[in-house]
Amino acid sequence: MKSSLFISSLLALAVASPAALAHKQGDILVRAGAAMVDPDVGESSVSTPAGKIPGSDVEVSDDTQLGLTLGYMLTDHVGIELLAATPFEHDVTLKGIGGLNGKLATIKQLPPTLSLQYFPMDPSSKWQPYVGAGINYTYFFDEELKDARKAQGFSQLDRESSWGLAVQAGIDYMLTDRIMLNAAVWRVDIDSEATARLNGAKVKVDIDIDPWVYMVGVGYRF
Structure with missing residues (x-):
């Protein structure tokens, strides 16, 4: 369902608009x-x-929050981008441990991500797809x-x-020479360890979260 909503949002970008000069070096x-943030929990365990x-x-x-990105075009086809957001909040639930099953805690997180991006289209195109990788x-x-x-x-x-x-x-998708619609998806590698005390004994929770991050919004080119 979440993937279908994201694809629908991408299709919604296909609206009529006059041709506009898009991304170029220095923008x-x-x-x-x-x-x-849609966690895709892989290997996990309680010890x-x-x-x-x-x-x-x-x-x-x-969880869904306000997402923000700040990008800079190094050339007409290569850019860098920082992803930020208001804090995400998640419930952590334990399973498979009998009487201790259920929600353990609520946590908040911030996921700043720095990416190097490639834009294959000509700078004059009002459609500007891109791919990126980073930390x-x-x-x-x-x-x-x-x-x-x-x-x-x-x-x-x-x-x-x-x-x-x-x-x-x-x-x-450039609506004007400055205003754009945007849709993006990230796949992030997050491996984390939580510890707690249960009647004085240490309990460790290891999680490979590896979430998908979906964002749909608007942008402005300076």
């Missing part, structure tokens, strides 16, 4: 819109001092255990931040 591109708990698993909820730093903060977990004896939740690779694809 500054500012975009803003709705950004959704105690005795080792990993067999069959344990972790789920992370998605993501995901900063986790405001980890808050659920009250029910505190009653079970959980405490001292802490989550490590993450460095990882990111790839992206997107498209700009």
